[in-house]
Amino acid sequence: MGFVACGFAKAEPVEDGFAAHFRRWLDLDYCADMDYMRRNVEMRLQPDLLVPGVRTIVSLAMNFMPQSRQPAISLYAQGKDYHDVMRQRMRQLMEDCGLEGRCFVDTAPVMERYWAWRSGIGIITQEGGFISIPGYGPTVFLGELFLTQESDRYDSPLPKKESGRGAVCPALTPDGLDARRCISYLTIEHRGPLPDSLRLGATFYGCDRCLRATPQFAESKPTAEPAFQPSEALLQMTPNDWRELTEEQYRSLFKGSAVKRAKYDGLKRNIGRWLK
DSSP states (O other): OOOSEEEEEEOOOOOHHHHHHHHHHHHTTTTTTOGGGTTTHHHHHOHHHHSTTOOEEEEEEEEOOOSSOOTTBOGGGSSSOHHHHHHHHHHHHHHHHTOOEEEESSSSSOOHHHHHHHTTSOEEOTTTTOEEBTTTBTOEEEEEEEESSOOSOOOOOOOOOOOOOOOOSTTEETTEEOGGGOHHHHHHTOOSOOOTTOOOOSOSBSOOHHHHHSGGGGGOOOOOOGGGSOOHHHHTOOHHHHHTOOHHHHHHHTTTOGGGGGHHHHHHHHHHHHTO
């Protein structure tokens, strides 16, 4: 079905150290205007509050590294919206295997990276806190099955690897990512004017600097998944084409794409800053 990793974890409360780190991250206002992160905190930390009766959490990963790319767009958003692609596959998997429960793809109060680590499918990188899957690196999407059935065995976290490189971006702090200083947050989630100090580099939607700076990025390899490949029309866009982007072109280029998260006005705002 296109998944590159699968791991099983007992549906238990999130470990104290991770829970304390998350609460501190919220207290520092590092979530910026993403108020949904402040809601349902206890549900995020205790899975049976989200899905009563859950006994097993299955973490799944899909490789999204495109074979070719439009340089102005972040790697993860070159093709179709991963929410739709993964959710469809996960529902099919549950149906085929006769599983009972719910599936989530970045749309519910779930600590996805924690469960990916806890289920043993990847390590948490020092740079950026990404999940890196052995043999695929950090260019992966994550999804979870919250199942009411028990498994006959559960997986353990992989051994931790220290890179020793430390922070590679001003938005990265010892307490986690400060979204208020993050290019991805500012160009995707943030509404309203961009900070005067913000300078955009290669991309105007999202940012791959932290991703590329992780040593595990060297493990990334192109995916054969057609849904995550850019269209020919997107590949052909030039800086001048982006400058003249109309709302009709925007709808055509990004139909079924995660880029629509930024809206047309937000994308034009980003393009204006990017071209300066």
